[in-house]
Amino acid sequence: MKRYEQLAEEISHQIAARVLRVGDRLPSVRQASQAHRVSRGTVLRAYYALEDRGEIRTRPRSGYYVTPPRAAVPPRPLPTRPSTATRSVDVRDFVFEVLEAITARDTVPFGSAFPSPELFPLQKLASAMSSATRRLDPRDMVEHLPPGLPELRRQIARRYLQVGMSVDPDDIVITAGALEALNLSLRAVAGPGDVIAIECPSFYAALDAIERYGMKAVEVPTDPSDGVNLGALADALKKHKVKACWLMTNFQNPVGSSIPEDRKRDLIELLASHEVPLIEDDVYADLYFGENPPKPAKAFDKRGLVLHCGSFSKCLAPGYRIGWTYAGRYARKLDREKLMTTITTSIPTQAAIAQYLGRGGYDHHLRTLRRTLEESQEHMRQRIVRDFPQGTRLSRPEGGYFLWVELPPHYDAVAIYRAALEQKITMLPGPVFSPQRKFTNFLRLNYGMKWTSALDDAMAALGKIVSESRA
Amino acid sequence: MKRYEQLAEEISHQIAARVLRVGDRLPSVRQASQAHRVSRGTVLRAYYALEDRGEIRTRPRSGYYVTPPRAAVPPRPLPTRPSTATRSVDVRDFVFEVLEAITARDTVPFGSAFPSPELFPLQKLASAMSSATRRLDPRDMVEHLPPGLPELRRQIARRYLQVGMSVDPDDIVITAGALEALNLSLRAVAGPGDVIAIECPSFYAALDAIERYGMKAVEVPTDPSDGVNLGALADALKKHKVKACWLMTNFQNPVGSSIPEDRKRDLIELLASHEVPLIEDDVYADLYFGENPPKPAKAFDKRGLVLHCGSFSKCLAPGYRIGWTYAGRYARKLDREKLMTTITTSIPTQAAIAQYLGRGGYDHHLRTLRRTLEESQEHMRQRIVRDFPQGTRLSRPEGGYFLWVELPPHYDAVAIYRAALEQKITMLPGPVFSPQRKFTNFLRLNYGMKWTSALDDAMAALGKIVSESRA
Numbered sequence: 001m002k003r004y005e006q007l008a009e010e011i012s013h014q015i016a017a018r019v020l021r022v023g024d025r026l027p028s029v030r031q032a033s034q035a036h037r038v039s040r041g042t043v044l045r046a047y048y049a050l051e052d053r054g055e056i057r058t059r060p061r062s063g064y065y066v067t068p069p070r071a072a073v074p075p076r077p078l079p080t081r082p083s084t085a086t087r088s089v090d091v092r093d094f095v096f097e098v099l100e101a102i103t104a105r106d107t108v109p110f111g112s113a114f115p116s117p118e119l120f121p122l123q124k125l126a127s128a129m130s131s132a133t134r135r136l137d138p139r140d141m142v143e144h145l146p147p148g149l150p151e152l153r154r155q156i157a158r159r160y161l162q163v164g165m166s167v168d169p170d171d172i173v174i175t176a177g178a179l180e181a182l183n184l185s186l187r188a189v190a191g192p193g194d195v196i197a198i199e200c201p202s203f204y205a206a207l208d209a210i211e212r213y214g215m216k217a218v219e220v221p222t223d224p225s226d227g228v229n230l231g232a233l234a235d236a237l238k239k240h241k242v243k244a245c246w247l248m249t250n251f252q253n254p255v256g257s258s259i260p261e262d263r264k265r266d267l268i269e270l271l272a273s274h275e276v277p278l279i280e281d282d283v284y285a286d287l288y289f290g291e292n293p294p295k296p297a298k299a300f301d302k303r304g305l306v307l308h309c310g311s312f313s314k315c316l317a318p319g320y321r322i323g324w325t326y327a328g329r330y331a332r333k334l335d336r337e338k339l340m341t342t343i344t345t346s347i348p349t350q351a352a353i354a355q356y357l358g359r360g361g362y363d364h365h366l367r368t369l370r371r372t373l374e375e376s377q378e379h380m381r382q383r384i385v386r387d388f389p390q391g392t393r394l395s396r397p398e399g400g401y402f403l404w405v406e407l408p409p410h411y412d413a414v415a416i417y418r419a420a421l422e423q424k425i426t427m428l429p430g431p432v433f434s435p436q437r438k439f440t441n442f443l444r445l446n447y448g449m450k451w452t453s454a455l456d457d458a459m460a461a462l463g464k465i466v467s468e469s470r471a
Numbered sequence: 472m473k474r475y476e477q478l479a480e481e482i483s484h485q486i487a488a489r490v491l492r493v494g495d496r497l498p499s500v501r502q503a504s505q506a507h508r509v510s511r512g513t514v515l516r517a518y519y520a521l522e523d524r525g526e527i528r529t530r531p532r533s534g535y536y537v538t539p540p541r542a543a544v545p546p547r548p549l550p551t552r553p554s555t556a557t558r559s560v561d562v563r564d565f566v567f568e569v570l571e572a573i574t575a576r577d578t579v580p581f582g583s584a585f586p587s588p589e590l591f592p593l594q595k596l597a598s599a600m601s602s603a604t605r606r607l608d609p610r611d612m613v614e615h616l617p618p619g620l621p622e623l624r625r626q627i628a629r630r631y632l633q634v635g636m637s638v639d640p641d642d643i644v645i646t647a648g649a650l651e652a653l654n655l656s657l658r659a660v661a662g663p664g665d666v667i668a669i670e671c672p673s674f675y676a677a678l679d680a681i682e683r684y685g686m687k688a689v690e691v692p693t694d695p696s697d698g699v700n701l702g703a704l705a706d707a708l709k710k711h712k713v714k715a716c717w718l719m720t721n722f723q724n725p726v727g728s729s730i731p732e733d734r735k736r737d738l739i740e741l742l743a744s745h746e747v748p749l750i751e752d753d754v755y756a757d758l759y760f761g762e763n764p765p766k767p768a769k770a771f772d773k774r775g776l777v778l779h780c781g782s783f784s785k786c787l788a789p790g791y792r793i794g795w796t797y798a799g800r801y802a803r804k805l806d807r808e809k810l811m812t813t814i815t816t817s818i819p820t821q822a823a824i825a826q827y828l829g830r831g832g833y834d835h836h837l838r839t840l841r842r843t844l845e846e847s848q849e850h851m852r853q854r855i856v857r858d859f860p861q862g863t864r865l866s867r868p869e870g871g872y873f874l875w876v877e878l879p880p881h882y883d884a885v886a887i888y889r890a891a892l893e894q895k896i897t898m899l900p901g902p903v904f905s906p907q908r909k910f911t912n913f914l915r916l917n918y919g920m921k922w923t924s925a926l927d928d929a930m931a932a933l934g935k936i937v938s939e940s941r942a
Contacts, residue, residue, distance in 0.1 A: 096807050103614055117609035129819055130601035138588035141790030143574055176647055176813040183812055192663060192685055208811045214663055214685070319612030319818030336567050340679045341654055342647040346817040347790030348600055 003038055004045035010036075011046065015055055015066055023378060026056060026064040059289075059374065067378070074385060074394040077255065077406035077442070079229065082200040082219035086240055087435045092211060095204045095432045098417070102426040108458040111426030114318045115401050115448030119372060121356075121365050125317050128359065129352035136351055145344045146335035148174025148324075152354035156310070156324055159357075163295045171326055173334040176345050178283045178311030178323035183209050184341070185307040185325050186246065188333040189277045190215060194243035197236050199228050201433035201442075203253045203281065206246050217435055218242065224395045224404060227252060227259035230266055237274045244277045250294045251284035254433050254444040255404045256397025264297040272303050277330075283311045283323075286366055288399040289374045304328040312353055315366060321346070322353045373401050373448055380447040380459060387463025389470070401448030407441045411470060416443065419465050425458050474509055475516035481507075482517065486526055486537055494849060497527060497535040530760070530845065538849070545856060545865045548726065548877035548913070550700065553671040553690035557711055558906045563682060566675045566903045569888070573897040579929040582897030585789045586872050586919030590843060592827075592836050596788050599830065600823035607822055616815045617806035619645025619795075623825035627781070627795055630828075634766045642797055644805040645816050649754045649782030649794035654680050655812075656778040656796050657717065659804040660748045661686055665714035668707050670699050672904035672913075674724045674752065677717050688906055689713065695866045695875060698723060698730035701737055708745045715748050721765045722755035725904050725915040726875045727868025735768040743774045748801075754782045754794075757837055759870040760845045775799040783824060786837060792817070793824045844872050844919055851918040851930060858934025860941070872919030878912045882941060887914065890936050896929050 001009070014020045027035060032043040047064050050056045054073060056064045067073075102111035109116065140149070147153060153169035160167040175181040182205070190196060192214035198206055200219035210217050218236050221229040228247055236242060249267075250258045259267065271278050282296045298308035307330055311323035322345065327334045338344070356362065380403060384394055393406040407413070413429035420427060427446075430439025449455065472480070485491045498506060503514040518535050521527045525544060527535045573582035580587065611620070618624065624640035631638040646652040653676070661667060663685035669677055671690035681688050689707050692700040699718055707713060720738075721729045730738065742749050753767045769779035778801055782794035793816065798805045809815070827833065851874060855865055864877035878884070884900035891898060898917075901910025920926065 092807070092811075096810070099616075099810060100806075103616055105610060105614055112613060114613045117612040120609070120612070122607070122609055122612070123605075126601075126604040126607070126819075129604045130597075133597040133600045134594075136593070136597070136790075138591070138593055139576060141588040141591070141593070141788070142583065142585045143576055145570075145574055176817070179811075180813045187683075205811055212658075212811070313814075317612070319607075319815070321813065321815065321817045335571075336563075339567070339570060340563075340650075340676055340683070342651045342792065342813065343784075344790070344792065346647070346792045346820045348597075348823070349817045349820055352819070 004042045004049065007036060007038060007042060007046035008049045011050060012055060020066050022066050022382065023375070024066045025062075026066070028063060059371070062371070073396075074392055076224045076395055077393045077404060079223040080200045080221050082221060084218070084236065084239065086195050086216040086218045092208055094437065095208065098428060098432055101421055102428070106424060107421075108425045108455065109449070110445045110447075110458070110462070111428050112446050112448070114314065115369070115373070115446075116450065117318065118450065119369055119448065120317060121361070122317075124361065125320070125352060125356055128356040129348065132351035132355040133348040136348065140347055140351070146173055146338040147331065148172070148345060149347065149350040149354055151358070152322075152350045153324075155354050155357040160326070163293050163299060165299050167326055171328050171331050173325050173327055173331055173338060174345050174350055175323045175325065175338065176342055177313050177321040178281065178309050179205055180338075180342065181309040181311070181323045181325040182206070182246070182279060182281055184334050184337045185279045185309060185327065185330070186210075186244065187213065187337050188327070188330045189279070189307070190243040195240045197233060197240075197242045197245040197276075199247055199252060201254055201430065201439055203248065204432045206281070207435055215243075219435070222252070222255060222257060224255040224257050226263065227257040228267070230263060230270060233267070234270055237270070237276065242274070242276055244279060245271060246279040246281065247297075248281045248284075249297045250282055251287065251397050251400030253284070253400070254402055254428070254442075256395040256400060256402060258294055258398065259297070261295055264295065265300045268297055268300040268306070272305055276305070278306045280306050280308045282308060283314050284400040285310070286315045287370060287373060287401065289370060290398055294399070298326065315369060316356075316362065317353065320349050320353060322349060370399075372450055376447040376449060376451045377401075377403065379451040379456065380445060383456060383459035383463065387460050387467075389467055401446055403445045403447060405443045405445060407443070407466065409441055411441045411466065413440055413443055416466055416469050419469060420462055423461060423465065425462050425465075427462070475513045475520065478507060478509060478513060478517035479520045482521060483526060491537050493537050493853065494846065495537045496533075497537070499534060530842065533842070544867075545863055547695045547866055548864045548875060550694040551671045551692050553692060555689070555707065555710065557666050557687040557689045563679055565908065566679065569899060569903055572892055573899070577895060578892075579896045579926070580920070581916045581918075581929070581933070582899050583917045583919070585785065586840070586844070586917075587921065588789065589921065590840055590919065591788060592832070593788075595832065596791070596823060596827055599827040600819065603822035603826040604819040607819065611818055611822070617644055617809040618802065619643075619816060620818065620821040620825055622829070623793075623821045624795075626825050626828040631797070634764050634770060636770050638797055642799050642802050644796050644798055644802055644809060645821055646794045646796065646809065647813055647816050648784050648792040649752065649780050650676055651809075651813065652780040652782070652794045652796040653677070653717070653750060653752055655805050655808045656750045656780060656798065656801070657681075657686075657715065658684065658808050659778070659798070659801045660750070661714040666711045668704060668711075668713045668716040668747075670718055670723060672725055672901065672910055674719065675903045677752070678906055686714075690906070693723070693726060693728060695726040695728050697734065698728040699738070701734060701741060704738070705741055708741070708747065713745070713747055715750060716742060717750040717752065718768075719752045719755075720768045721753055722758065722868050722871030724755070724871070725873055725899070725913075727866040727871060727873060729765055729869065730768070732766055735766065736771045739768055739771040739777070743776055747776070749777045751777050751779045753779060754785050755871040756781070757786045758841060758844060758872065760841060761869055765870070769797065772799075786840060787827075787833065788824065791820050791824060793820060841870075843921055847918040847920060847922045848872075848874065850922040850927065851916060854927060854930035854934065858931050858938075860938055872917055874916045874918060876914045876916060878914070878937065880912055882912045882937065884911055884914050887937055887940050890940060891933055894932060894936065896933050896936075898933070
């Protein structure tokens, strides 16, 4: 046994003996090198080996941490296999029933669409709002119609530099949150009767937009690990006259998948060969747990076919309702859709976000937020492993704040949702993510909050509700 | 000649001799009674006589003012006579071309959709924004989805008391300005293929919404004085399967008509007898020049068929984008449309408007604003009388900030619009208000600004452009 293997075994024993417990930080490479009198290279190889075995994981600029025991890591849900036919969508009423039920203030918000507001720098935003509003030129109130305040568009363009993208601010259209961005984008590229390719399962608001505008959906199989199946998408593009594609490329809602970079490039080539525009819903991109931000598919788009939609609602300021589309050649078309539906986005709010971004501190906030989300995911996973039925499968998203839970067959997510609601615990049942209300044994759980023992208790109670639902 | 007639003649002479000039305030009744040693009743009768002759006009809580000489009052444009067939709408591209051209900062804004921002209490709003944002509960950020912040809905409900309407705040849905309110309302009551009865001419955004959702329009003749022709509307309701009606009942845009109260009652009865809902666009209601606020048609609605849409964009804070629908039985349907298109309206902005309204001062601001608008209308009318071609007809709206100008036949509004734009003077040409681009010899002019000699010069220049356009 090599020295690094010995060291790895030692550490593994400490974990098994709970000397090192789940969530604990391992000694730094320098400390371990001194303590064990081995080279730093040996420590690193040992840590890498443990990481490969899933016993520890790295956290950028922070160190190595103990993960839950391997036996406790449940498999991911299987890739989906939807019908290849196009479908009209009929899920509205059920979605509304659920969404309306989960907003009550005194519930445990595992069903919420947003991270907990306590995770946002609301006082700093309020200060930016105050100073920005006082400094607005009165003419800003009536003259900055779409595409939106120049300074905010410039700040957003600057953020694209972090993933190596050089963006012209004039190609960005500011919207009232990402949902408006997505709706405007859809309207800019498709009309009634058109076929839209979507993931399966899919974000319920995408389903609703397709229904609202009289379009049809074709669902493409999606792997909870690496996203939409390109072979199946190619088949769909051959079989149907697909007018546009609507996908979440990073930390897909609900399954948590991210399309690897190479495959994003392939996706763009595939769509370009059919001249099919992509509406890229990328609102969770800034919530990555890895070392580097994931690139959007838009980064590989040479033909200007991608409408890249982002938002500050998930990572900075949900109630402010500021999103955008980096729309490229569709920008002027979006301007018009915007002008004729909501005219412009609240000017003081745009100015406040621009001011906050200009002051700096956003990246610092994001680092803290990501760490909180990653830790809370771990806590929620542990409770599911401990308290949910044997045979439960579980997504392992590397960003965002949703877990996608596949219960064994014959568990009824809607019945569980209703039973949990009676105990004031919310969640989203799988069927809201399907045009035909499938995914009847799936739950989406939000872990986007600072973990507390009360949340831990709520998860235990939820485990009990789930288990007893089969009694 | 009776004493009051003598007094009226004396004052009339003073006006003719320009001792009293247009816009001057007459002595109060008490002052005049003392000065002329007549009873107050005599003064009042004299003033009434002068008012009947159009030489002076009353302004509530302010006094009597000299109006332009009667000879200078051009007739109103004639009632419209559109085809009775339903129409698909095809005016989008032209409307956009115009709207995009008129937002440039260095132009004279007779084409603007808003009053000048200098007329709004922007510093008081900024102060309300600052304090409201700091006081927001973090949970307000994610939990007040539609219908919107309770305090703002309560303040809006309170304002309905001014026209004697008792409104449940829960029947109000807050929107991103009135345009979103109107769009959501239309979607709540009609779908693709449905026929919508509208005025002729009609607000271009109504035309665009009907086009966007694949609906059809039937245009109803509209009188520039008292609005939509009820007989013609009754015919349209008999002839077509009208799914909804979209009307501006007060200070219609562009013609400036207001439906008298009795006729509003008749309108509601007519629509109720056909079970046709009314989308009532009432965004100019607070800008009345008379003594009392005009009632909306909604005030007479016993069946809950009216969706009453209002806004703060025209009279308080255009860039804030806060509007509402008092939707009654359609409120929950609107909530859903809103949730699925823009989720909610900017929370800090809602809180700021609620705070501003709660502090008081809004009615004082409105009184000042109305007076400014009324005076500026007078100034603009005078320039039109002086500088526009013989045979020009002109609306006489008793509120709002638009004049509707009918040039003699064969004047080309679009050519005039283009020539004026070259001299950096904007306006809206008539064809943007018609599905078939009619009203080719009409202009809509915005007088919503504090009148200056520069504006007077711009009107003179415009008169020259108009006159020379026929050379």
